[in-house]
Amino acid sequence: MNRFTIKRLIPVLLLGTVYAGYVIYPLTETLRESVNIGGAFSVANYVDILRPGNSANFEALWNSVLVSILSVLFSGILGTFLAFVLTQFTFPFQGLLSRLAVVPIALPPLVGVIAFLFAFGESGIIPRIVQEVSGLSGSVIALEGFSAIVAVHTYSFYVYFYLFVSTSLRQLEAAQLEAAQTLGSTALRTLRVIVLPELKPALLGAAILTFMASMASFSAPLLFGGDMRFMTLQIYNAKLNGELDVAASHSIVLTAVSIFFYIVLKIVTPRGSGVRRSKGTGRSGLVSLSAPVRRMLIACCVALLALELLPIAIIILISFAKEGSWTWQILPAAYTPENYQKLFADPYVFDPIINSSLMSLVAVAACILVGVGISYVLVKGSLRRFRDIGDVAATLSFAIPGTVIAISLILAFNTPGIFTAQNVLVGTFWILPLAYFIRMFPFVVRSTSASLDQLDDSLIEAGESFGAGSFRRFRKIVLPGILPGIIAGALLVIITAIGEFVSSVLLYTYSNRPISVEILAQMRTYNFGAAAAYSVFLLMLVMLLSVLAGYIGKEGKTHPSSVNI
Amino acid sequence: MSRIALHNISRQFDDTLAVHEVSLEIASGEFFSILGPSGCGKTTLLRIVAGFERPTSGTISIDSRDVTQVPTQHRGIGMVFQNYALFPHMSVFENIAFGLETKKMEKMAIRRRVEDILDSVHLLEKIDVPVPLLSGGEQQRVAVARALVVEPAVLLMDEPLSNLDVALRLKTREEIRLLQKKTGITTVYVTHDQSEAMSLSDRIAVMRSGRIEQVGTPAQMYEAPASSFVAEFLGGANVLPARVSRSEQKIIAGKLVLSAPATFLDGFGDEDATLVVKPEAIVLSPSVDDGDVTAVIVHKEYLGFTTNFLAQVGDVTLRIASMSSERTKHLRSGDAAGIRFDWSRCTLLPHA
Structure with a gap:
């Protein structure tokens, strides 16, 4: 193997490790847990879910x-x-x-x-x-x-x-x-x-x-x-009751269904169908x-x-x-701006906003790094021959329900392992941004790929002909062309991450509770005004970011993704 | 076989007048072309005949039946669209059978009719192919077959050849003409390509800014253009603003001063006019003989049978088409040459 091949392989190996470690490995751990009842192999959980009968x-x-x-x-x-x-x-x-x-x-x-x-x-x-x-x-x-x-x-x-x-x-x-x-x-x-x-x-x-x-x-x-x-509630309740094998088996069934349909979806909606042109005259x-x-x-x-x-x-x-x-x-009998004032004045109430912002930023940084890398390798880089299958694989976590991602992270990272540098992630700050990252990096992959598709290969070849090295080619030729796509994808990540609930509710700890979890807590204690104020604040933030994203790039907008509610 | 009559048709779109008081009679079995540059209103006129657009004023009749208010479905027309408008999710058979099925025709009869028409456009072997798999030329023929199979009274074609490459366009042109001759169907054909209109049509209407400039057979239009626009659009003629001097029997176009025969100036006094000179009406020779005008060759374009020249006389540039010959073979850019005019192929038009 010459130096050239090795240099080309390094990014692929790095990205592959990230993908294997944080998308595939948690799922295999979940599969392992689902057939592990009291230390012995058993498919009893699956039988219970799939066999028609009176079981819950x-x-x-x-x-x-x-x-x-x-x-x-x-x-x-x-x-x-x-x-x-x-x-x-x-x-x-x-x-x-x-x-x-x-x-x-x-x-x-x-x-x-x-x-x-x-x-x-x-x-x-x-x-x-x-x-x-x-x-x-x-x-x-x-x-x-x-x-x-x-x-x-x-x-x-x-x-x-x-x-x-x-x-x-x-x-x-x-x-x-x-x-x-x-x-x-x-x-x-x-x-x-x-x-x-x-x-x-x-x-x-x-x-x-x-x-x-x-x-x-x-x-x-x-x-x-x-x-x-x-199913999703069953996973949630099983996790709260500590029945992780039950949660795992439900997760696997749900994932199998989702991935099956996701692949069907990829087949029935082919990418880039031919555009037909017609004359401007008339429109019946x-x-x-x-x-x-x-x-x-x-x-x-x-x-x-x-x-x-x-x-x-x-x-x-x-x-x-x-x-x-x-x-x-x-209707409520009396009105006051108090709920909003508290949002910023009360540190207890303000904490979740800080948490969500911080965790979204961590997640978006990781999404950009990995997402741009994957899409470059797939669209212009050494894996372009495997573009179709690569696209499906890279966006696979769109198909995995947020509840399942949370369970799989719990099962994968509740013990020290190589992907976490021998740390336990469960119960730490980092597991939430990690979940956001896994769920949302496909946004960046997709919007960046769309931009890269627009970028003519001959531009890159021209750079090569002038003797520009691969890093300089990327920075000077590729990056300026795809920056709007990256930003659009990144904004979509922030929009989704800042209000994320489905994974968060299974993974949060008190010190890093995000906005959504706090809204639920306020609802549970009948503080409807406070819950509503939080919600409206979140809504405004998301709308603002959406408008911004709309201005910067159209890439992310054409195909809505499946985001769990 | 059907006759079409348009009477004072106008069509207003917001503040643009797309079609302005057009009246036309199209004879039964005639191949009639509407020719004009883009935006001249020719497609709108065709769409009015089809019934997709209602005229703002005026009437249309087909075989003396006033169809101005009749919806498209009941006008008995067939249409071939510029981009064919084939139904992409259907096979060739299904596309062609579509119109017959709406007529509630029996299945076996449909099959037979589709096979017959496909045979006549040489596509029988493609009968069960999905249309997206056909080539452009094949799609075009399916579109023609689909329009003809229902035996419409009138066939309308909207630039049906413009999406084909040149060689295929010429071949398909002949096929369309043969098919029309065979079926004898009254055809209205819209195009911006003058050679297409000339080669296909019994008669041509040249349109410009929503109005008809001239109607006539291709020969009439070419030989006796009614306006400089028609002359230029149809024959690529040299259109020169000129001054007629009856007394001196001269035509003066800038630095170009020509002695014209008296008959050519009939009907003109000392006045401004427009001189229309077809490219082949200028005879070029390497030497300047008596009575010749001296010109300078500025460009030469060898096309095989003919050679085109651009020649300059003072401030006037002339397009000249001459048969390639020994005489003109050695002329180069920058050479001086003698030109003379074949007045029988020139036209003098009153000042516009």
């Missing part, structure tokens, strides 16, 4: 699957409807409305669920109003249990359908619809035979993402689930509807989007509620 574990699997299927159904209907109305008709404020339509995906996981709880939950404001107006018990329309979880999922995940379908509809060529017209096709037949098949990949892709996200969803079952069992609508029907559909769409903003408006309102002022009234 089978019930959890069954409920999770059922909730996910229903979530796909309702998200699909809502998202597709909004996509149709917002792309096919022209009406005032359309641009603003289509931006509103993607808001739920930007909500930090716990915040969205809590906002929903305040609005539609058992003692939510809407049921209270219904009770006051109609005299019926508010619980008639209050969402709880199963239906509440499906509703929250629909609220969050319809965005996948909306984004995928509206993109497909925009790409749909007007000339094709016109061709169908010249061939005598009716609007309905055109919709069925021409449009729907064109939308199939989008619908399928969104359905898979929604299914995966619903299976992995944790906050919604935690806050609305009551006594019902779900998909379906010609009479004016009243059109107006009704548009009104429906506006009403739905207003309804979508309602929970956010309510959580802002409650963030100003004076503590103890909201008991039986429809």
Whole structure:
């Protein structure tokens, strides 16, 4: 082996070690634990989960699957409807409305669920109003249990359908619809035979993402689930009870399901499908509807989007509620900015904000280092021949539920090992940023890869021809071209990390508790005002960063990722 | 076989007038081209005939039936789009059968019709191939087949050859013409390529800024352009602003002073005019003979059968096309040469 080959291999080996140590090894440890009952090999846990019967574990699997299927159904209907109305008709404020339509995906996981709880939950404001107006018990329309979880999922995940379908509809060529017209096709037949098949990949892709996200969803079952069992909750409870083998086996089943669907998703939505061009002239609508029907559909769409903003408006309102002022009234009786003042004045309350910021920064640094490295090696470097498989592997942790990542880290790093320089990570500050890193470095891989794809190989070759060394080539030629992509990915990491809840709640210690965990603690002690103020603060921070990310790069925005709620 | 009549068609888009008071009669079985530069309104006019656009004013009739308010589906037209607009998720068969299926035709009959039409465009062996796997030329032929198989009254084509490479374009051009002759279908063909329009059409309408400049057979248009725009667009003619001096029988275009026969100046007095000189109307010789104008060759372009020259007379640059011959073979840039005008191939137009 000559020096050249060794030099090329070093980055690959380094990245491979990181990947093996922090993504693969924890999973294998989880697998090992799941078949290790009292020191002996046994598949009893799996039998218990997978065999139909009355066991709590089978019930959890069954409920999770059922909730996910229903979530796909309702998200699909809502998202597709909004996509149709917002792309096919022209009406005032359309641009603003289509931006509103993607808001739920930007909500930090716990915040969205809590906002929903305040609005539609058992003692939510809407049921209270219904009770006051109609005299019926508010619980008639209050969402709880199963239906509440499906509703929250629909609220969050319809965005996948909306984004995928509206993109497909925009790409749909007007000339094709016109061709169908010249061939005598009716609007309905055109919709069925021409449009729907064109939308199939989008619908399928969104359905898979929604299914995966619903299976992995944790906050919604935690806050609305009551006594019902779900896989993620089962993992959480098993961990709290110290039954790590049970938690591990659930994790493995959940991971297997997710990875299976993730690979299916990669197959059904091929990268870089051909772009069709057409002339600027003319753009026929998909379906010609009479004016009243059109107006009704548009009104429906506006009403739905207003309804979508309602929970956010309510959580802002409650963030100003004076503590103890909201008991039986429809709306809180007294308002004060106190909750916000406390956020910054009270060191106890301010601590989590410091913690979350610090841990996000640590995570983002690691994400950039590893993410940029991986994408360079895969797109332009020595592993470019394995690009397709490499992409799937590098973004695999998108497919692994946050709950599972937390459990696998606990199982892998509760004893000293080589990947941690003989330290125990569980119970330390470092395990949270590590979890964030594992969950989020694919953001950077993806946005950087997108930028690298734009970068012409001949630029790099030109640098080579001038005798620039590989480091100088990277710094002078590659880096300036991909910097916007890196920054967009990094911002996405920060946005997600700063509100991360699903992994954090299993891994935090009191001294490094993040914002989300503190919100839950405030909810549990009925400090709704404080919880709401935290939530709104987090919301504002995330929105601000999203706007910033939107300005810097478009790379990360086209394909939403599955982020667990 | 159908006749198309457009009467005073106008189309306004916001504040641009895309089509302005166009009236046309297209005869049954005619191959009719609408020719013009991009943005002249030709595609909008075609889309009005198709029914994708409604005219702001005016009427369209097909076979004396007023179809101005009739939706596309019921106009009995077939259309070939610039980018073909084939349905990408379907095979060749499914694409072509689409229009027949909407007519609720029986399955066996559909199969037979599709096979027949594919045979006539020489694509029968590709019948079950998904369209994205076809080459550009094959896709183009499928698009034509799909439009023709429903036996429309009128075939509309919107720059159907512009996505093909040059060699294929010439070959497909011939095929389209043969197919049209065979079926006798009334065809409206939109293009910006004058050679395409000339070679295919029975008649051509040249459009400019939403208006029709001239309608006629290719020969009429070429021989007797009604405007300098038509002359330049259709024949690449030299269009020279000039001064006519009736008394001296001269035409003066800048430094170029020409003695013209009296018949050529018929109808003109002492006035400004436009002299249109086709490139082949200038005869070039290596020596300046009596009556020749002296020109300087500034550029030479050897094309085999013909050789193109750019020659300068003072401030006037002339495009000259001459048959390649011994006489002009040795002319080079910078050489002086004699030119004379074949007045039968020149046109004098009133000052625009």
